[in-house]
Amino acid sequence: MAAPTAYSLVATDLDGTLLRGDDTLSHRSRSALARVTAAGARHLVVTGRPAPRVRPLLRDLGCTGLAVCGQGAQVYDAGADRLLWSVTLDRELAETALGKIEAEVGEVYAAVDQDGVDGLTLIEPGYVMPHPTLPAVRVGRRDDLWAEPISKVLLRHAELSDDELAATARAVVGDLATVTMSGPGTVELQPCGVTKATGLALAAEHLGLRADRAVAFGDMPNDIPMFRWAAHGVAMANAHPELKAVADEITLSNEDDGIAAVLDRLFP
Incomplete structure (x- = not known):
């Protein structure tokens, strides 16, 4: 089933964005992400956390696809439990x-x-x-x-x-x-030149997805490259001022299900 909106890729940061302060995911956010998947779009976690620190969350979400970890230094295949791509810092x-x-x-x-x-x-x-x-x-x-x-x-x-x-x-x-x-x-x-955007671009290419059909959510300056890569960047209400300055939209905070509020509109 084709996605009902212009977006076929939803990229979300974790801490301060998708997750609440206690590292949990609300029922509303889970439901919104389920609608994204049901519509035929892909949800990709794009996080600063390294792959080993993301595994438990991906299992909890039932994710078996790709995740961008370590600020873009790793593209992790959750289903196969292996790194498709990684780069180290000398x-x-x-x-x-x-x-x-x-x-x-x-x-x-x-x-x-x-x-x-x-x-x-x-x-x-x-x-x-x-x-x-x-x-x-x-x-x-x-x-x-x-x-x-x-x-x-x-x-x-x-x-x-x-x-x-x-x-x-x-x-x-x-x-x-x-x-x-x-x-x-x-x-x-x-590593020099590595950002969330470089990792997300690699994952998107692997999946056959395009930047001009991507919406990205974040809260900190490390999300700026991802916002510049994606067609639409959404900053949380609790986001750092540097990210808000380059965002296309500002939503509610992570504690108030800001991602779900936008996805409810994009994926009704």
């Missing part, structure tokens, strides 16, 4: 980038997401997970973060705001990595 470049940032702002606390469907999230002493529900393994020293290939580095600073830390990181990192801000307390370094 660990020597990551260390160099961290050194440049600390030379400007003083000590930062770091964590990494390891590559692979079974990769761990490792956190160094002093780092506090912004999402306490997500599992992490504390290591004894920073050098332990580089033991295995990684998809990204997560950074926190004791005094600087996320905006201040991200701005400084962008100014000094150059082409060593791409700097993103994906949520409260979440400034990240990922």
Whole structure:
């Protein structure tokens, strides 16, 4: 059955967007996504979370298709439980980038997401997970973060705001990595040139879907490339001002089922 609207692809961020603050999905949102699927359109999760941290949610949603994970560094096939595509962040470049940032702002606390469907999230002493529900393994020293290939580095600073830390990181990192801000307390370094848009474009091409028939939902600056790729970008009421500034539409907050409110209109 063909989709009844101009959109055949619905791309949604997770934290602060599709999920409520307690990491749950409302009945209304589930029903709206079910209508999307019934109409013949595809729903793709596009998240900063690495594949291992998305698995339980995808199982809960009954998703057996693709998901874009790790800020676009991974395209994960939930049905086959394998990565169709992944790119890692060179660990020597990551260390160099961290050194440049600390030379400007003083000590930062770091964590990494390891590559692979079974990769761990490792956190160094002093780092506090912004999402306490997500599992992490504390290591004894920073050098332990580089033991295995990684998809990204997560950074926190004791005094600087996320905006201040991200701005400084962008100014000094150059082409060593791409700097993103994906949520409260979440400034990240990922492979240079990799964004949610690059991962979404790969997944869409694999599925035979087009950007001009895509609607995207998000809440943070890391969603800006995805909004620029898609035909229509919808920011949540709780979204960062930088994302609202480039959005085509602003909906209700994630706590108030903002995605469902738009999908109710697009997929009646």
